[in-house]
Amino acid sequence: MHTQAGLQLDRRPLPPELWSALQARFGDRLTRTAAELDRHGHEESWHPGVPPDAVVFAESTAEVAELMRLCAQHRVPVVPFGAGTSLEGHVAAMAGGISLDLSRMTRIIDVRPEDGDCSIEAGVTREQLNTHLRDVGLFFSVDPGAPATIGGMAATRASGTNAVRYGTIRDVVLSLVAVMADGRVVRTGGRARKSAAGYDLTRLLIGSEGTLGIITELTVRLFPIPESIASAVCTFPSVQAAVECVIGLIQLAVPLARIEFLDAAAIDAVNRYSSLDNALAPTLFLEFHGSEAEVAAQVATVRDAIASHGAGELHWATRAEDRARLWKARHEALWAVNATRPGSRSWTTDVCVPISRLAECIVDTTADMQELPFRGAIVGHVGDGNFHCLLPLDPTSDAELEAAARFNDRLVRRALAMEGTCTGEHGIGHGKLGFMALEHGEGLAVMRAVKHALDPDGILNPGKVLPAG
Known part of the structure; x- marks a missing residue:
């Protein structure tokens, strides 16, 4: 269930005449060094890397257009590459070809x-x-x-x-x-x-x-930039209480700028990784933007709402450096959870559901997570019904990969049954190809028609988004 090897497509060597044309046009911005091929063949996820045959560093739209014209003539695949931070195998060169690095286009x-x-x-x-x-x-x-x-x-x-x-x-x-x-x-x-x-x-x-x-x-x-910004963190007696509080705040139309959820496992990980001392409990991170009066009104509404769900005291951060430290810890959750198991790679998956079903979805997912042979964590942009499961696994262990795959399958099917989606923001890449038919049904035929019309030779990032068929 977990292996991606079967998704690797047929690949052929770069035609010598294309290689010569690329050398003439891009010079030392065309490379085949092992380090660059490896770096451009994988991203932050657990998915095994598939290196390209060469990497081109483009510096303008005109250069990208010229590269595409050359590759189209020879029907050679091109895989765009930005910073390599994606999570579903988006940059793997499933059919070989050129990795087109756009990171130098910074004007x-x-x-x-x-x-x-x-x-x-x-x-x-x-x-x-x-x-x-x-x-x-x-x-x-x-x-x-x-x-x-x-x-x-x-x-x-x-x-x-x-x-x-x-x-x-x-x-x-x-x-x-x-x-x-x-x-x-x-x-x-x-x-x-x-x-x-x-x-x-x-x-x-x-x-x-x-x-x-x-x-x-x-x-x-x-x-x-808002006149006034205030951040806060508060803990809850249970996952359900925290998420039901979020639902209540959304229904009250409180104009929160951010509202993030971390379960106790995620809090434990970020405490260790970022040298913090947050209480080990389901936690919401919040941020308020507006005028001073608007922020004060938002805070008053939120304080009443969280109290009705059994939350602890709101802990505030108003100075820019304190807010940055608070959100830095949240942003580093993925690496923090990975650090709890040195040598692990994270199977990081996300779903999104209607806000009214969010508590049920996260509670059921938390129960599933307890059955895994390793300790995972849940974090989420819960203000729009989106959450992530971070599964730090041993990528050499078939048993752990199979357990994660079963967990992921149950998670996605649960979200789809709630009229949600298999991914709120990670995308499909090749990691979630297996769920596209389940989510879109006959809509896949329309997507394939669009793909064929715009890319009839299938050279743009082949093996991603649309399953074969």
Whole structure:
């Protein structure tokens, strides 16, 4: 059940004439060193790596277009690579070919404070953009908790800790520049906040994981840095109490910026990893944005709500350095849980369900987790019904891999039965191919038709998103 070997596709050596053309065009930005091939063949997950035949570091949209034209002529696969932080095998070169590294495309092309938007190249990270924006009083909101490139975030339809208030990457991208399989360069829209002109190519490419086109530039919405920001943490007597509190806060329409859940196992791990002393109990991390009066009103509402669910005292962080330390611990949960088992790799899976079913889903999943032969943890962007299971396993143990696969299968089927999805933000890659038919049914035929129309030779990130059929 767990092995990915059967998903590796037929691969053939790079044609010598293509290699010569790439050498002439990219010089020392074309490499076949073992270290680079290995680095570009896997990401942060447990999935076994599949290295490409070569790596090209592109520095402009024009270079990406030229590469695609060359590869299309020889029907050679191209796998886009950003920062390698994905979790479902997105960057594995299942059919060999070229890994196209976009991490050097880091130009911030234009910032327009009066319109609250900016245009950037795909290799810019959230941290880089927000550092650049600091002096103009704006920020980019999507925070998946990893040093991902924004192009990669768009390709995988990322979400993160701020989504409950500011939306996911899908909500903040206004338009894209993308290179198609044959090398054509397409701009998917302008900067208007809405449009009814034709098919929505922006949303089509967001979440396509590099299988329909390669995102090279983005125009994204920005938000004013709030006048007042306050963060808080509180513990609960049970998982159910914590999640029911979240449901209550959402139903009260409290405009929380972030609301994150960590179970006791996750708290134990981050305490050790980040030298904290949080109580070992189901815990919510919250953040409030607005004017001082708005934040005070939000806090008052939340304090009453958590008290009715048996929560402990709210512990506050208002200074920027204290808030950064608090959220740094949350963002490092994956590595913290892995550190509890030296040498482990994390099978990290996520689902998303309607908010009214969230407590039931997490409680049942917690019970399943107790049956695993190792200690896992649950963290979640619970404000929008999305949570993650972190399973630090021994990747050489068939027994542990099989146990994790059974757990994952039960989790996904539970979420789908609740009218949820097999992934709220990690994407499909090749890790969740087996659930696409179960979730989408006949919709897969439409997806395949779109894929064939845009990539008839199947050279864009083959083996991802769509199961064979």
